[in-house]
Amino acid sequence: xxxxxxxxxxxxxxxxxxxxxxxxxxxxxxxxxxxxxxxxxxxxxxxxxxxxxxxxxxxxxxxxxxxxxxxxxxxxxxxxxxxxxxxxxxxxxxxxxxxxxxxxxxxxxxxxxxxxxxxxxxxxxxxxxxxxxxxxxxxxxxxxxxxxxxxxxxxxxxxxxxxxxxxxxxxxxxxxxxxxxxxxxxxxxxxxxxxxxxxxxxxxxxxxxxxxxxxxxxxxxxxxxxxxxxxxxxxxxxxxxxxxxxxxxxxxxxxxxxxxxxxxxxxxxxxxxxxxxxxxxxxxxxxxxxxxxxxxxxxxxxxxxxxxxxxxxxxxxxxxxxxxxxxxxxxxxxxxxxxxxxxxxxxxxxxxxxxxxxxxxxxxxxxxxxxxxxxxxxxxxxxxxxxxxxxxxxxxxxxxxxxxxxxxxxxxxxxxxxxxxxxxxxxxxxxxxxxxx
Amino acid sequence: xxxxxxxxxxxxxxxxxxxxxxxxxxxxxxxxxxxxxxxxxxxxxxxxxxxxxxxxxxxxxxxxxxxxxxxxxxxxxxxxxxxxxxxxxxxxxxxxxxxxxxxxxxxxxxxxxxxxxxxxxxxxxxxxxxxxxxxxxxxxxxxxxxxxxxxxxxxxxxxxxxxxxxxxxxxxxxxxxxxxxxxxxxxxxxxxxxxxxxxxxxxxxxxxxxxxxxxxxxxxxxxxxxxxxxxxxxxxxxxxxxxxxxxxxxxxxxxxxxxxxxxxxxxxxxxxxxxxxxxxxxxxxxxxxxxxxxxxxxxxxxxxxxxxxxxxxxxxxxxxxxxxxxxxxxxxxxxxxxxxxxxxxxxxxxxxxxxxxxxxxxxxxxxxxxxxxxxxxxxxxxxxxxxxxxxxxxxxxxxxxxxxxxxxxxxxxxxxxxxxxxxxxxxxxxxxxxxxx
Numbered sequence: 001x002x003x004x005x006x007x008x009x010x011x012x013x014x015x016x017x018x019x020x021x022x023x024x025x026x027x028x029x030x031x032x033x034x035x036x037x038x039x040x041x042x043x044x045x046x047x048x049x050x051x052x053x054x055x056x057x058x059x060x061x062x063x064x065x066x067x068x069x070x071x072x073x074x075x076x077x078x079x080x081x082x083x084x085x086x087x088x089x090x091x092x093x094x095x096x097x098x099x100x101x102x103x104x105x106x107x108x109x110x111x112x113x114x115x116x117x118x119x120x121x122x123x124x125x126x127x128x129x130x131x132x133x134x135x136x137x138x139x140x141x142x143x144x145x146x147x148x149x150x151x152x153x154x155x156x157x158x159x160x161x162x163x164x165x166x167x168x169x170x171x172x173x174x175x176x177x178x179x180x181x182x183x184x185x186x187x188x189x190x191x192x193x194x195x196x197x198x199x200x201x202x203x204x205x206x207x208x209x210x211x212x213x214x215x216x217x218x219x220x221x222x223x224x225x226x227x228x229x230x231x232x233x234x235x236x237x238x239x240x241x242x243x244x245x246x247x248x249x250x251x252x253x254x255x256x257x258x259x260x261x262x263x264x265x266x267x268x269x270x271x272x273x274x275x276x277x278x279x280x281x282x283x284x285x286x287x288x289x290x291x292x293x294x295x296x297x298x299x300x301x302x303x304x305x306x307x308x309x310x311x312x313x314x315x316x317x318x319x320x321x322x323x324x325x326x327x328x329x330x331x332x333x334x335x336x337x338x339x340x341x342x343x344x345x346x347x348x349x350x351x352x353x354x355x356x357x358x359x360x361x362x363x364x365x366x367x368x369x370x371x372x373x374x375x376x377x378x379x380x381x382x383x384x385x386x387x388x389x390x391x392x393x394x395x396x397x398x399x400x401x402x403x404x405x406x407x408x409x410x411x412x413x414x415x416x417x418x419x420x421x422x423x424x425x426x427x428x429x430x431x432x433x434x435x436x437x
Numbered sequence: 438x439x440x441x442x443x444x445x446x447x448x449x450x451x452x453x454x455x456x457x458x459x460x461x462x463x464x465x466x467x468x469x470x471x472x473x474x475x476x477x478x479x480x481x482x483x484x485x486x487x488x489x490x491x492x493x494x495x496x497x498x499x500x501x502x503x504x505x506x507x508x509x510x511x512x513x514x515x516x517x518x519x520x521x522x523x524x525x526x527x528x529x530x531x532x533x534x535x536x537x538x539x540x541x542x543x544x545x546x547x548x549x550x551x552x553x554x555x556x557x558x559x560x561x562x563x564x565x566x567x568x569x570x571x572x573x574x575x576x577x578x579x580x581x582x583x584x585x586x587x588x589x590x591x592x593x594x595x596x597x598x599x600x601x602x603x604x605x606x607x608x609x610x611x612x613x614x615x616x617x618x619x620x621x622x623x624x625x626x627x628x629x630x631x632x633x634x635x636x637x638x639x640x641x642x643x644x645x646x647x648x649x650x651x652x653x654x655x656x657x658x659x660x661x662x663x664x665x666x667x668x669x670x671x672x673x674x675x676x677x678x679x680x681x682x683x684x685x686x687x688x689x690x691x692x693x694x695x696x697x698x699x700x701x702x703x704x705x706x707x708x709x710x711x712x713x714x715x716x717x718x719x720x721x722x723x724x725x726x727x728x729x730x731x732x733x734x735x736x737x738x739x740x741x742x743x744x745x746x747x748x749x750x751x752x753x754x755x756x757x758x759x760x761x762x763x764x765x766x767x768x769x770x771x772x773x774x775x776x777x778x779x780x781x782x783x784x785x786x787x788x789x790x791x792x793x794x795x796x797x798x799x800x801x802x803x804x805x806x807x808x809x810x811x812x813x814x815x816x817x818x819x820x821x822x823x824x825x826x827x828x829x830x831x832x833x834x835x836x837x838x839x840x841x842x843x844x845x846x847x848x849x850x851x852x853x854x855x856x857x858x859x860x861x862x863x864x865x866x867x868x869x870x871x872x873x874x
Binding site for chain 2: 045270295302
């Protein structure tokens with residue numbers, strides 16, 4: 001989240017400037033920020049103060065994100081990821097009524113909370129829970145519906161990490177080769193002497209801050225280059241994702257630390273395009289989407305060269321995201337076919353280097369690791385997950401035979417705080433499912 | 438077609454400026470302008486001279502339109518028109534091999550031409566011919582495929598004219614009411630004292646030139662306001678479709694002449710939104726698209742307020758456009774249900790005022806008329822059609838039980854010249870089908 005637009009919106013809403021209020025008031029609650037109630041983009045035309053667009057950054061300001069995260073194609077150019085001609089893979093619906101009342105204690109807290117309360121606490125836009133492949137719980141809030149795609153943010157990374165691992169398995173990408181072997185253009189950048197494996201596991205030494213609370217962090221320059229964020233007057237920086245990647249400087253050594261940096265996925269996207277001769281959306285469609293029995297097309301945000309935002313630009317429906325999670329839970333087999341090789345799924349679930357991960361200081365997943373752009377808990381249930389800013393997630397619990405696909409528009413970008421609620425809630429549901437078998 | 442970008446591209450391609458060449462060379466042929474051969478937007482990244490974007494108008498320059506007309510969502514913001522959850526309505530495929538060789542004489546010409554030659558002459562991107570509901574001919578060129586949507590340009594008008602006629606039939610829109618009754622904001626514009634019927638039949642007296650050959654014509658200001666065309670530096674005109682409509686001045690009297698002006702459809706779109714409380718894309722989805730058994734979602738180009746370009750912004754697949762035509766041929770009944778009331782289809786087919794139409798001077802349809810945003814030939818076969826610049830068309834021949842859906846990217850915007858080839862070709866095919874029953 002870029003704090004600047006948040007702050008400016010808060011100033012507009014509360015009538016207080018930063019100078020007057022060192023501590024801004026808390027953001028609107030989920031109920032109070034409901035996008036239908038706020039009336040975003042309703043009317044012909046919508047009133048001026050109810051319009052959301054990319055040019056003034058309202059599309060990335062809270063509470064407008066409660067509308068825009070479900071409507072990115074309406075403010076930015078996009079490409080389609082076609083579902084193909086097959087029938088959707090059936091997800092039988094068997095709603096359980098014993099979930100909303102499940103209680104748990106948030107990490108570091110003392111008071112208990114219910115599952116239903118957690119949905120609000122995390123600004124949930126949509127959630128689908130699968131148990132043994134059946135939809136046991138499905139909720140849509142605000143402008144979301146079963147047919148409406150929502151931006152997946154960095155959950156996108158896990159899609160492309162999976163594709164990358166597939167290509168490595170097939171020998172189309174050599175994980176020990178240098179990035180510059182495939183992309184000579186990156187020879188003089190931070191990535192020139194990094195290996196494909198270091199990119200896949202995010203252990204590249206590159207000067208790039210992913211601190212969402214810092215408006216000057218490189219992650220914001222990255223999305224500004226790609227046009228996802230608008231550019232200030234007089235902007236003279238890079239104007240495409242690739243041009244941004246070329247500017248990145250080395251910092252530290254490759255392979256030493258796990259350092260979660262979105263640029264890795266955009267470099268991975270470039271690698272996939274270079275070895276496939278196709279866009280990453282085409283590769284995703286051919287390799288996964290058209291086999292998955294998705295209900296709807298997905299789409300990707302693109303820059304002005306038509307280059308997709310691999311690090312965070314997939315938009316898809318909640319059920320389709322759940323299908324992808326279910327396929328991964330089932331070892332890559334879904335909809336009557338082996339979509340991702342079992343060996344790739346096993347490698348992902350086995351996880352990465354725990355020591356490197358520990359040093360990175362993610363408190364929400366102690367003992368965890370990261371590899372192939374997936375978060376691996378190494379907990380008793382074998383949970384592994386995909387995570388995106390503002391609360392997007394695919395949470396896969398193999399022991400409980402449970403997959404959760406959740407979209408959210410939390411005012412805070414980073415998930416460490418919201419995961420103190422989400423993870424205990426998800427774990428409590430998993431234990432409940434195991435206990436009530 | 439805006440001549441400015443065409444000329445600049447020709448200058449780039451041929452190395453001659455306007456000063457040197459009073460008569461520019463002819464544009465590249467269909468074969469030579471094939472977008473795959475030209476390599477538009479291929480590569481990671483595409484070479485600088487192979488990129489197409491809206492900001493520099495390459496998306497609306499020939500030969501780039503041969504790529505961009507199939508990829509508008511990649512350069513502009515869009516909204517989805519969902520096909521719903523039902524199965525596609527089957528279009529049985531029964532390819533005939535006796536069509537490419539059909540010969541005809543273009544209007545005003547002496548030499549004969551074959552059907553296959555006509556495809557090239559008209560820069561056809563995609564064509565589907567239905568005979569008695571079966572696909573008897575289907576071709577895709579360049580970057581088109583059966584799954585790829587293409588911009589329909591003013592064929593969009595016939596979709597919204599049909600919706601408007603439905604709402605009139607239901608009493609939700611009073612055709613005799615003034616536009617300002619529904620849209621008080623337009624009271625002081627040209628449309629304030631025009632009736633809904635005059636809008637539907639395009640007999641509004643408004644200062645607005647649709648002369649595509651004139652770079653200063655209001656039609657270009659219209660699309661510039663909506664962001665479909667980029668705005669020059671220092672631009673201080675309207676920045677949304679609605680804001681543009683507010684500026685229009687009356688010229689002449691309403692109801693006197695047929696005057697084909699795209700603004701009428703955008704006013705109609707506003708009327709539909711105002712009485713439905715929904716976007717026109719939502720109304721189109723609910724009323725037609727989700728009932729039609731479309732194979733794919735369609736989509737619409739929108740301005741920065743999320744307002745769809747009703748006058749020309751629908752993008753859809755060729756087969757789905759053929760389904761819409763087939764539904765109209767069958768009196769509104771298709772896919773097992775009455776989608777458009779029979780009375781509405783009958784009214785459209787009956788046509789409008791021939792005398793008014795004659796005065797407008799369309800040589801390609803002598804004795805024709807226009808009503809509810811459809812072109813009616815009044816010929817022996819009862820042909821009626823939807824038409825869009827650069828060769829988009831739905832051509833419905835009830836006597837021959839034939840529907841043609843065609844997308845094209847002709848370098849010339851206006852269809853009068855290309856129709857000297859298209860109409861005789863379509864008529865020859867119709868006669869052939871009747872003769873070989």
